[in-house]
Amino acid sequence: SIVNGNEIFAAARKGHYAVGAFNINNLEWTRSILAAAQETNTPILVQTSMGAGKYMGGYELCLNLVQQTVKSMGITVPVVMHLDHGNYEAAKECIEVGYTSVMFDGHDLPFEENLEKTKEIVALAHAKNISVEAEVGSIGGEEDGIIGEGELADVEEAKKIAATGVDYLACGIGNIHGKYPANWTGLHFDRLKELADEISTPLVLHGGSGIPKDQIQKAISMGVSKVNVNTECQLAFADATRKYIEAGKDLEGKGYDPRKLLAPGAKAITDIVRERIDWFGTPSVK
Numbered sequence: 001s002i003v004n005g006n007e008i009f010a011a012a013r014k015g016h017y018a019v020g021a022f023n024i025n026n027l028e029w030t031r032s033i034l035a036a037a038q039e040t041n042t043p044i045l046v047q048t049s050m051g052a053g054k055y056m057g058g059y060e061l062c063l064n065l066v067q068q069t070v071k072s073m074g075i076t077v078p079v080v081m082h083l084d085h086g087n088y089e090a091a092k093e094c095i096e097v098g099y100t101s102v103m104f105d106g107h108d109l110p111f112e113e114n115l116e117k118t119k120e121i122v123a124l125a126h127a128k129n130i131s132v133e134a135e136v137g138s139i140g141g142e143e144d145g146i147i148g149e150g151e152l153a154d155v156e157e158a159k160k161i162a163a164t165g166v167d168y169l170a171c172g173i174g175n176i177h178g179k180y181p182a183n184w185t186g187l188h189f190d191r192l193k194e195l196a197d198e199i200s201t202p203l204v205l206h207g208g209s210g211i212p213k214d215q216i217q218k219a220i221s222m223g224v225s226k227v228n229v230n231t232e233c234q235l236a237f238a239d240a241t242r243k244y245i246e247a248g249k250d251l252e253g254k255g256y257d258p259r260k261l262l263a264p265g266a267k268a269i270t271d272i273v274r275e276r277i278d279w280f281g282t283p284s285v286k
């Protein structure tokens with residue numbers, strides 16, 4: 001069933017494990033991710049970025065897709081339907097449409113404005129029993145061809161955002177969206193410790209693709225309860241699809257049929273998600 005994230009992530013923080021949050025782009029992504037959760041009998045969060053929402057034809061369609069897929073696949077584990085990195089308008093729209101969780105990402109606004117808008121989104125969302133994620137500091141990533149580390153979350157600012165009642169909090173701790181550069185020095189565990197010591201809100205690790213397993217697990221043991229993974233599923237899908245085509249399988253019989261052509265990539269996504277669920281230590285639901 002589709003549920004909000006409150007209890008799932010609060011329990012994760014208390015239990016020192018994490019629940020994975022995986023981005024979807026289409027039917028195959030949705031089915032592949034849900035299949036891994038059902039196989040492992042663990043809760044999962046599926047999320048659409050604003051770009052994916054636009055690509056798929058709107059947030060209402062995304063929500064319907066997930067709801068109907070959950071139903072048709074007979075998914076029984078808890079599924080959270082989340083907006084990833086939403087601006088103020090997108091967060092409001094997803095609250096209207098009926099997502100069970102939204103991220104309002106105001107990290108690029110002046111801090112006071114991020115705080116005010118986070119408060120507004122929390123009030124709107126909580127009135128409808130919808131969970132909220134906010135962001136402090138910034139997640140690194142590529143800009144003008146250069147991969148930056150982002151800005152580490154300031155502990156005092158993070159405390160103020162946490163005090164708005166957000167259900168989970170994304171903090172910059174040296175994590176980066178997309179591929180990590182070869183000279184990346186790792187997560188800033190000293191900052192994570194300062195944040196986790198002061199804040200009981202479940203913390204979110206963005207840019208989960210390409211962080212070594214031991215660092216992810218250390219971060220989880222310290223207070224990270226939600227790990228976002230996107231790029232790794234994309235790379236796995238592309239790799240499996242390339243192998244299929246390079247092996248000439250699309251030219252054998254009806255190998256060009258999209259239901260065959262997309263199958264190896266879809267399976268590769270399920271494999272990655274299943275492995276990450278294991279890394280994160282997500283316990284089975286009873």
Ligand code: G3H
Binds near residue numbers: 177178207
């Ligand atoms: O919000 C989405 C995630 O932070 C994904 O990051 O593509 O580096 O795994 P990633």
Ligand code: ZN
Binds near residue numbers: 085139206207
């Ligand atoms: Zn992110």
